[in-house]
Amino acid sequence: MERTDTDVDTFLRGVEGRQGDDMRALDELIAAELAGLERVMWEGPMWGGTDQLIVGYGGISQPRPRGASVEWFLVGLAAQQRHLSIYVNAAEDGAYLVKAAADRLGKVKVGSAAITFATAADVDLDALRSLLCRARELTPDAR
Template identity: 35%
Template sequence: MQKTMKDFRVYVDSLDEKDKQVMEQIDRLILEKFPSTQRSIWEGVFWGGTEQVIIGYGDYLTQRANKQQVQWFMIGVAIQKHYYSLYINAVEDKQYVAKKYKDELGKVKIGSSSVSFKKIEDLNVDTVMHIIDIAYSQWLNNE
């Protein structure tokens, strides 16, 4: 997975209307908490070996298990075949916030750092905003 030079607006405008609306709604929520960050488009093979395009917010340096420093994003959003994924790379109380707040996030499926949902109405927006706020604080401390 690599950060590209693709433009956010060009990418979103290329989506079908349903996906475009969802991505724009999620984008507005994220930008409420990440107002000064640039959006980055990441492409390539992601966890599990699938080819993906992810909109990343809050780029930062992180260390992989092999000690290699890599650039990554604090929050990411992707369109999957049958759902949307919100990736939150923030930790609270030694666990990813997606897992910590899983019971409060709504009608979603939770991975280690991901929240998958079929429509935006399935999300508990208050809880999503809370974990985005946690991610933003951690991103600011990481800069």
């Protein structure tokens, strides 16, 4: 994936229906919690090979287990075919924050760094805010 010049607001206005409404509401929440950090589009194939459009908040240099660090986002927001995803690329004590917060985030599925859910109403927004705040605290070099 690569950081692109696509305008985030134009992209979000183009997402239709309930997913669009949820994306815009979540964007507002995430942007407020991560105020002052970059907010840009990331586009292209994700590691699994599927093309993605992700709103990325906060640029970071993320170490990889094998090889050099990669430029990435601290938090990402994406609409998939059947669900929404929020990616939180921050860890504490060797574990992604998402895993530690899984039981507080609401009616969601949790992967290593991903939260997936059908609608924004499924997410405990207070727990999400707390997670975002902690992610920011743990990555003071995010830009």
